[in-house]
Amino acid sequence: MAKLPAYTTPLERVWHYTYLLICALIFLFLVAPILLVMPLSFNAEPYFTFTQKMLTFDPAGFSMRWYDNILTHGMAAPEIMRWSKNWWLDAWENAQWLHAAKNSVIIGVSATILATALGTLAAMGLSRPEMPFRRAIMGLLISPMIVPLIITATGLFFFYSKTGLAHTYIGIIMAHATLGIPFVIITVTATMVGFDHSLSRAALNLGATPITVFREITLPLILPGVISGALFAFVTSFDEVVVVLFVAAFDQQTIPRQMWNGIREQISPTILAVATILVIFSILLLTTVEILRRRSEKLRGISPA
Amino acid sequence: METQSTLQNDAPLTAADGTPLHKALGRATRRAKWRAFLLVFPLLIFIIITFAIPIAQMLYRSVNNTAFSDNMPNLVAYFANNEVTGVPGEDAYAALVADLVQAREAKTIGVVATRINYELPGARSQFTGGARKAKKLEAPFKEALIDVDEDWNDPHLWNVMQRAANPVSASFYLAALDMKYDDTGNIVRAPEKKRIYVPLFVRTLWLSALISVLCLILAFPVARLLATLPLRYSNLLMIFVLLPFWTSLLVRTTAWIALLQSQGVLNDMLVGTNILADENRVQLMYNQAGTIIAMTHILLPFMILPLYSVMKSIPPTYVRAARSLGASSWTAFWKVYFPQTIPGIGAGVLLVFILSIGFYITPALVGGSSGQLISNEIARHMLQSLNWSLAAALGGILLLIIIVFYWLFDKVVGVDNMKLG
Incomplete structure (x- = not known):
């Protein structure tokens, strides 16, 4: 922390520390709810608050029962031959949260691949200075991020019920790809800003085909932007529930949809256990994106000291 | 001098294959334009199919009921x-x-x-x-x-x-604006007690404005701290901003449910420390307060990040110069520092405002009945009352509001200037 200059008056000194305190409180407001979920998910009682036993750190107040419930909820025979091979098979086949997770991963990964491929290609075109109607097209491509999800979902509901895409994986994947595309465009065009076009011109001059130039020159340089765009797209899909509610079939559960149902119907600390896992997941994602960002800055030589 | 005149007198310049140079150049730029456009083309088609056509269909639905x-x-x-x-x-x-x-x-x-x-x-x-x-x-x-x-x-x-x-x-748009045809076919406003949607639009805009202001008040000090601290500290503190940003919306909403419930952590804390009697637990959720608190928390990173990136580019020397010229710390802040942050404030406030107008999940889960926004009403007509044309008309009006602010955002910030993280 920088030292206060010698000319600060006592009043300014008091204000400075008050200011730091205010900032600390705001930071607390930002992370406290997310971090509080973690200890609460180990509650032995079906409550959403800390019990007396938890506050006194009595081991009896804590349990893994809600994590256990994630696995066993929906299983045919959760109590028979626990941890045996058949038990795991049963969990893999029938556990509702695992079913939702499988769907979320299938939809998320497919939507990410689609969004990243189309988005990267378009971002390369958009970052060329000679691109016609650049601003208008950019405005259209970014708009799925701005237009309220409820409008997109309503439109898709009408469109899909006419075209037979309702209740299909393809339909959900296409919708989620659309929602993820703005993020890919934004991150990739941001990386392209620092891109030195003379490199690809040199490669072309030396006889490389455009595809080789993309594979050998462009892609490695913009890769950090592409990957962080892909992560954004994945998270968008992994967290999306409105479109799924509107166009998916009843058995096409995803994790957020299952959470949504759980919160609306029988709210149990299992939700908190799932939330804890998701928080850990987002910490991992955050770390990856930060590493990528620094790497990209280093590659482009604009790394601050 | 002499070379120039000889050049002017000569035949027009030509490219290697003999075509006039300006023609060859024109062809090359045209080709480059096409090449750039072809890269964007697949995505454009994709977005038109999965986004533009569905929305057009919704708008069609709002004026067409067979x-x-x-x-x-x-x-x-x-x-x-x-x-x-x-x-x-x-x-x-x-x-x-x-x-x-x-x-x-x-x-x-x-x-x-x-x-x-x-x-x-x-x-x-x-x-x-x-x-x-x-x-x-x-x-x-x-x-x-x-x-x-x-x-x-x-x-x-x-x-x-x-x-x-x-x-x-147009009857569904009329209904969405709390109007109807009277017995003789004239358009009249619905009686005061039966007006639902206009007050709901007003509430949505008002709550969004309130949430934007709250976000600004909370984001400003934090963004300034992050922008002025040495990088090794600010990178660390940045995690506090980015962690909520990357955490699932439903997780954050769930967390607020756990915190705000009348039997939840916050109320228990207040009762436990004897600030509140057990029978006077505060109702912080299933009402407008719940919507405001949870949405402010969820949208705060969207305010901090644009503010931070603008504040980062303000040279600290300006404030120091003002101070050494005799300005008090308040004057230096208000007259020198604050005006330079206005682009960031504009970007952040507009972004938060636009995003909050369309919020659905959070109000549905923590808003009760007084904290519902217009999106919730659209969802209700889509999924429960099945009045799809009315839902489409409400969506059409919401879309119009969003387009106006998106256009404003583009004017103030520029869509191609948007940054993430």
Whole structure:
């Protein structure tokens, strides 16, 4: 922390520390709810608050029962031959949260691949200075991020019920790809800003085909932007529930949809256990994106000291 | 001097293959334009299919409802040939009875009844009841039908039916704006007590504005701290901002449910520290307070990040110069530092405002009834009351509001200047 200059008056000194305190409180407001979920998910009682036993750190107040419930909820025979091979098979086949997770991963990964491929290609075109109607097209491509999800979902509901895409994986994947595309465009065009076009011109001059130039020159340089765009797209899909509610079939559960149902119907600390896992997941994602960002800055030589 | 004049006198410059240079250049730029456009083309098509067409379809739906016109062919034909004012004669009733019989056999009477019921509450039972008896009715149909139910003699009903016979109508937009046609076909506002949607739009805009201001108040000090601290500290503190940003919306909403419930952590803390008596637990959730608190938390990173990136580019020397020229710390902040942050404030406030107008999940889970926003009403009409045309009309108005602010955002910030993280 920088030292206060010698000319600060006592009043300014008091204000400075008050200011730091205010900032600390705001930071607390930002992370406290997310971090509080973690200890609460180990509650032995079906409550959403800390019990007396938890506050006194009595081991009896804590349990893994809600994590256990994630696995066993929906299983045919959760109590028979626990941890045996058949038990795991049963969990893999029938556990509702695992079913939702499988769907979320299938939809998320497919939507990410689609969004990243189309988005990267378009971002390369958009970052060329000679691109016609650049601003208008950019405005259209970014708009799925701005237009309220409820409008997109309503439109898709009408469109899909006419075209037979309702209740299909393809339909959900296409919708989620659309929602993820703005993020890919934004991150990739941001990386392209620092891109030195003379490199690809040199490669072309030396006889490389455009595809080789993309594979050998462009892609490695913009890769950090592409990957962080892909992560954004994945998270968008992994967290999306409105479109799924509107166009998916009843058995096409995803994790957020299952959470949504759980919160609306029988709210149990299992939700908190799932939330804890998701928080850990987002910490991992955050770390990856930060590493990528620094790497990209280093590659482009604009790394601050 | 001499070389220039010789150049001017010479034949026009040509490219290697002999074409004039300006033509060759024009062709090359055209080709480059096409090449750039072709890269964007696949995505453009994709977005048009999965985004533009569905929204166009929603807008089409909002002005086009064929529930009546598809299922009542005789009446539609009658209205096409006759202008009805007041209650029509026997011909119209004959067509109506024939249609009622058909609609009952085709099991579409419910659809027709619902369509009329939107504009004439109570008409549903009148239609289903009339259709049940229609088969046994004999001419003269006018008297026979009015015998079944007095309401068939209502000139307003005929007015509504005549409008519904035309699939294209503005009635759903009127309903979405709390207006309707009166008995004589003029557009009037609904009675004060029955106005639902305009107050809801107003509430949505007002809560969004409030949340934007709250976010700004909370984001400003934090963003300034992050921008002025040495990088090794600010990178660390940045995690506090980015962790919520990357955490699932549902997780954050769940966390607030755990915190704000009347038996939740916050109330328990207040009771435990004897600030609050056990019987006076504060209701922080399932009302507007819940919506405001949770949405402010969820949208705060969207305010901090643009503010931070603007503040980062403000050189600290300006404030120091102001101080050394004798300005008090407040004057230096207010006259020198603050004006330079305005682009960031504009970007952040507009972004948060636009995002909060469309919020659905959080108000639905923590908002109770007083904290619902317009999106929740659209979802209700889509999933529960199944009045899809009204939902589409509400969506159309919401879209218009969003477009206005998106356009403003583009003017102030520029969509191509958006940054993430």
